Amino acid sequence: DTAVSQTPKYLVTQMGNxxxxxxxxxxxxxxxxxxxxxxxxxxKIMFSYNNKELIINETxxxxxxxxxxxxxxxNLHINSLELGDSAVYFCASSQDxxxxxxxxxxxxxxTVL
Amino acid sequence: AQSVTQPDIHITVSEGAxxxxxxxxxxxxxxYLFWYVQSPGQGLQLLLKxxxxxxxxxxxxxxxxxxxxxxxxxxxxxxxxxxSDAAEYFCAxxxxxxxxxxxxxxxxxxxxx
Numbered sequence: 124d125t126a127v128s129q130t131p132k133y134l135v136t137q138m139g140n141x142x143x144x145x146x147x148x149x150x151x152x153x154x155x156x157x158x159x160x161x162x163x164x165x166x167k168i169m170f171s172y173n174n175k176e177l178i179i180n181e182t183x184x185x186x187x188x189x190x191x192x193x194x195x196x197x198n199l200h201i202n203s204l205e206l207g208d209s210a211v212y213f214c215a216s217s218q219d220x221x222x223x224x225x226x227x228x229x230x231x232x233x234t235v236l
Numbered sequence: 237a238q239s240v241t242q243p244d245i246h247i248t249v250s251e252g253a254x255x256x257x258x259x260x261x262x263x264x265x266x267x268y269l270f271w272y273v274q275s276p277g278q279g280l281q282l283l284l285k286x287x288x289x290x291x292x293x294x295x296x297x298x299x300x301x302x303x304x305x306x307x308x309x310x311x312x313x314x315x316x317x318x319x320s321d322a323a324e325y326f327c328a329x330x331x332x333x334x335x336x337x338x339x340x341x342x343x344x345x346x347x348x349x
Contacts, residue, residue, distance in 0.1 A: 127279070154335055164324060164342045166280075171334030178334030213279055221268045221330040222287055225337065227279030 126150050127228035129214050135234045136204060144199045144231045146214030155197035156225065157189060158213040166213075172197055173219055201233075209235045238263040238329045240340035248346040249317050257312040257343050259327030268330035269310045270337065271301055275323045283325075286310065297321070322347045 127148045136142050148155065154173040160166045170189045171178040177189065186202045197216075201208060214228040239262045249255050261267055268287050272280040284295025291303040301312045310327060324344050328337040 156336075164344075166326060166339040166342070168336045168338070171336050176334075178336065180336070215279075217335060219335065221332050221335045222285070223335070224282045224285070225280075225335070227281070229277075229279050 127214055127216055127226050129212075129228040129231050131231060132229065133232050133234075135236065137236055138204055138206060140204050141200070141202045142204060142233070143201070144212055144214075144233070146197050146199070146228060147195055148214075148216040148226070148228075149195065150216055150226060152216040152218055152226075153194060154217050154219045155191070156215040156217075157197065157199050158215065158227075160211040160213060160230070162210070169199075170197075204235045206235050209233055238267075238331060238338050240327050240329050240338055242325075242327055242340035242343050244343045245341070246344045246346065248348060250348045251319050252316050255312075255314045255317045255321070255345070257325050257327075257345070259310045259312065259340060260308050261310060261327070261329045262308065263329050263331075267310075268332075269301075269303060270328040270330060271295065271299070271310075271312050272326045272328060272339075273297075273323050274326065274342075280326065283312070317345075317347055319347045319349065321345060 130145045157169040188200045190198045211230045215225040217223045217225040241260045270285045271283040274280045286303045324342045327340040
């Protein structure tokens with residue numbers, strides 16, 4: 124069974140479009156995350172979310188928004204896509220608390236043309 | 237704000253040789269420190285973590301890391317590298333607020349036969 128899954132695996136789209144990436148975890152975790160990995164492999168936290176609060180990295184443009192329909196899902200919506208949004212996006216989940224391991228999904232490679 | 241530096245972008249070692257990957261962090265309080273590994277095309281997997289106590293921590297796959305507060309370092313070691321260890325290695329510091337991880341730039345390990 125896949126612990127953290129993401130769809131799609133690859134996403135190619137035009138500048139200006141709006142797109143979503145879905146994430147699901149079957150681990151029963153209460154906290155989920157989105158990370159962005161750029162072409163130089165630099166990995167940056169975008170959001171941390173549980174049923175209590177959403178914490179946003181201040182460097183993330185407001186074109187990006189997480190949506191959580193339920194505890195097992197945290198989808199990433201991106202409006203007005205720009206070339207610089209091209210990256211690999213990773214979803215992760217954990218039990219609440221910094222001591223708990225974060226489990227990562229396989230990533231979604233987004234290419235904006 | 238916290239930050240993590242991995243001084244070595246690439247490292248090549250021969251199979252069977254010992255390995256040390258360097259990590260330096262900057263954080264105002266007692267750090268929560270992690271090492272993750274990313275195999276090509278995959279998500280990240282936790283190797284080990286340090287919160288308190290014994291400064292030498294053991295992880296999976298035969299890896300260990302030593303926390304040195306005086307040097308603000310958390311270097312990863314393995315006594316004998318296997319070809320399957322070839323991957324990207326990330327050091328990270330975590331903060332309690334949102335369980336958010338700040339990653340270093342990564343070190344790509346290549347293993348020569």
